[in-house]
Amino acid sequence: xxxxxxxxxxxxxxxxxxxxxxxxxxxxxxxxxxxxxxxxxxxxxxxxxxxxxxxxxxxxxxxxxxxxxxxxxxxxxxxxxxxxxxxxxxxxxxxxxxxxxxxxxxxxxxxxxxxxxxxxxxxxxxxxxxxxxxxxxxxxxxxxxxxxxxxxxxxxxxxxxxxxxxxxxxxxxxxxxxxxxxxxxxxxxxxxxxxxxxxxxxxxxxxxxxxxxxxxxxxxxxxxxxxxxxxxxxxxxxxxxxxxxxxxxxxxxxxxxxxxxxxxxxxxxxxxxxxxxxxxxxxxxxxxxxxxxxxxxxxxxxxxxxxxxxxxxxxxxxxxxxxxxxxxxxx
Amino acid sequence: xxxxxxxxxxxxxxxxxxxxxxxxxxxxxxxxxxxxxxxxxxxxxxxxxxxxxxxxxxxxxxxxxxxxxxxxxxxxxxxxxxxxxxxxxxxxxxxxxxxxxxxxxxxxxxxxxxxxxxxxxxxxxxxxxxxxxxxxxxxxxxxxxxxxxxxxxxxxxxxxxxxxxxxxxxxxxxxxxxxxxxxxxxxxxxxxxxxxxxxxxxx
Numbered sequence: 061x062x063x064x065x066x067x068x069x070x071x072x073x074x075x076x077x078x079x080x081x082x083x084x085x086x087x088x089x090x091x092x093x094x095x096x097x098x099x100x101x102x103x104x105x106x107x108x109x110x111x112x113x114x115x116x117x118x119x120x121x122x123x124x125x126x127x128x129x130x131x132x133x134x135x136x137x138x139x140x141x142x143x144x145x146x147x148x149x150x151x152x153x154x155x156x157x158x159x160x161x162x163x164x165x166x167x168x169x170x171x172x173x174x175x176x177x178x179x180x181x182x183x184x185x186x187x188x189x190x191x192x193x194x195x196x197x198x199x200x201x202x203x204x205x206x207x208x209x210x211x212x213x214x215x216x217x218x219x220x221x222x223x224x225x226x227x228x229x230x231x232x233x234x235x236x237x238x239x240x241x242x243x244x245x246x247x248x249x250x251x252x253x254x255x256x257x258x259x260x261x262x263x264x265x266x267x268x269x270x271x272x273x274x275x276x277x278x279x280x281x282x283x284x285x286x287x288x289x290x291x292x293x294x295x296x297x298x299x300x301x302x303x304x305x306x307x308x309x310x311x312x313x314x315x316x317x318x319x320x321x322x323x324x325x326x327x328x329x330x331x332x333x334x335x336x337x338x339x340x341x342x343x344x345x346x347x348x349x350x351x352x353x354x355x356x357x358x359x360x361x362x363x364x365x366x367x368x369x370x371x372x373x374x375x376x377x378x379x380x381x382x383x384x385x386x387x388x389x390x391x
Numbered sequence: 392x393x394x395x396x397x398x399x400x401x402x403x404x405x406x407x408x409x410x411x412x413x414x415x416x417x418x419x420x421x422x423x424x425x426x427x428x429x430x431x432x433x434x435x436x437x438x439x440x441x442x443x444x445x446x447x448x449x450x451x452x453x454x455x456x457x458x459x460x461x462x463x464x465x466x467x468x469x470x471x472x473x474x475x476x477x478x479x480x481x482x483x484x485x486x487x488x489x490x491x492x493x494x495x496x497x498x499x500x501x502x503x504x505x506x507x508x509x510x511x512x513x514x515x516x517x518x519x520x521x522x523x524x525x526x527x528x529x530x531x532x533x534x535x536x537x538x539x540x541x542x543x544x545x546x547x548x549x550x551x552x553x554x555x556x557x558x559x560x561x562x563x564x565x566x567x568x569x570x571x572x573x574x575x576x577x578x579x580x581x582x583x584x585x586x587x588x589x590x591x592x593x594x
Contacts, residue, residue: 103459111486111493190460218439220457 064095065282068105068117071098071222071319073240073326074145074268075118076306077341081293083309083317090289092282098314101220102190110136115276116286118144121346121354122192122363124271128375129368137274140346140376141283142290144268147258148329148339149198150243153235154228155180157253162260162336169206172255180234184214187224187236194267197357199237202256228252239267241325244335248325257337266350267339291343298341300332348376401428404513405447407438409456413524417451420516427513438462449510450500451517454493462500488514495521540578547581550588 065087069075078096081087087094097114099105106127108114119127121140128138158175159168177184188195200210210216219227221242227233228251235252236243246252258265270290277283296302307327312318328335355372358364364372404427408414414431421429432441439461442450452459488511492498497517499510544566551562569580 100455100457101460103463104454106463107454107493107498111490113490113493191463218461218463219437220460223457 064093065115065276065286066095066097066108066113068097068099068108068114068119069319070102070105070118071321072118072242072268073310073321073329073339074148075319076297076310076330077144077290077293078118078270079309079317079319080297080302080306081289084293084296086293086296087286087289090285090292092285092289096317098319102193109138109271109273112273112275114273116141116270116272118268119271120190120192120194120267121269121351122194122197122358123190124269125351125354125358125372125375126192126363129364129371137277138271139274139277141270141272141277142287143266143342143344143346143350144270144294146264146267146340146342148240148267148337149195149237150240150247150254150257150337151199151202151235151237152228152243152246152252153184153255154231154252155234157255162257163206163255165205166207170208173206173208182234184234185217185232186214187217187219187227187233187238189218189221189224189238191218192363194265194354195237195239197354198258198261198265200357200361201261202237205256205261225249225251240329240335240337240339241321243337244329245322245325248322248328254336259337262353264340265353266342266346269346294341294343298331300330303327303330303332306330346376348373351376401426402449403428403430403445403447405430405432405441405445405450407432407441407450407456408453410453410524413453413520416524417517417520420520421513424512449513451513452498452500454496454498459498485511488518492518495525497521543578543585544581547584550585554588 067078069078082094082096097108099108102119102123105114105117105119106123109117109127124138124140127136130136153176155176156179157172158179159172163169163172186199188199190196196216203210203214208214217233219233219236221238224233224236224238224242225246228236228246229249235255237257238246243252243254243257247254258267272283272286276286297306304327307323307330309317310319310321310326311323313320325335327333329338331338331340351372355364355369359369404421406414406418406421406429408417408431411434418429418431421427430441430445430447432438438450438452438456438458442462450462452462492514495518497514499514499517544563547566548559548562551557551565552559555562555565557565566577566580566584569575569584570577573580
């Protein structure tokens, strides 16, 4: 391997396996020279994969699929490499919860929504972290459960999770669906209350996956080593006994190999934590069944047609055998 | 609606850079081209709001802007005002240009259904300017590093002079000799000396 493997992540707790893989020397032990690229936006991750600036990235499946379909302007050889995490997304609203705890499905949830909307006094502005995110799909399902139309009854906006904290504090938005630890951070800061999330809408759903560039996948040895290293890093992060160590690493500044995540909220949402929406790390290959609900929702939203659905089914499956299997470039 | 491709129509370019100095410099560089109508994102304004308000043909974005994600969704989120696609400006036959743009930290969005006339000169101007800013930034941080190191060495010298009742030249020679003996840089020796002094004072 001639050049370091560049793995893109965002400032989210789901990035822990990559961060710990680097910090604990797991990648190095598997013979990999790696560089973690902390990106400011999902667009940077998707573009980095498209324009040969990243070899792999932690990403949510809808954006990975849209990137693979060339919907962001450039065809890519990006393919799924494996699972990273399950669950962890929270739907947070500002103000006072008119009922105790999460909102129930059906008319009781609808009543809670109407009470809350009256209290905030305007058409609710709800943010998600990206249009092509699991967060948007989870939010849409949640609203459907309480008979609220995402298309007609709320104003949807897109903003980075860290900006959501500020936007909630300034009443610029009324809520959001956000990944860990940012929902819990908003709750701990007293800026918002939780009405639902992954655990109430789709318990155990696949959240983040690792995708790899065609260049990485063409180098069989590197791909095999990365697979083994990620397996070890994921197992490490899933152990509740490692929660404290992981929390400290993730809370460290980016310059020191961390992600500057808020310490208390991160501690609460890692496996073994006491948050209502904890995330779980999960290994193994991505299966079509992991993405059934995502693809079905994306089709319902008109993002995909039948031909693209068939393309994605092939995309999820194992890569076609290539007898040459030589590294396409130095890696 | 204006015909965006009619001869004489000015191309509307939105410059979205969180570094105001660099954004201003890029705007000034682009203003030199009379065929361009150059706009900037006012401080504190979200990128997506500026795109909605100004309706640019092309957006040049600083890749460090976290709100670039919102641009991905402008078509799907807009109800009527902006039913135009926003795609990363791509020139399939010039991958190298795009990769250079990414390396210098800028990307370009086309806000039209079809590509306007050649946008490459815009991107090239932005690349050149971003590269210049990066060089200046690197030079500045190098100068700051040198100054900081000089400060540490000065502090270590003063401390050594006080402790050992020596001249400045003698103190510096001691640091130099130590650096040679231990195959370390003088600044590393100076840091170690100061750290040891602090420890002694604390105990």
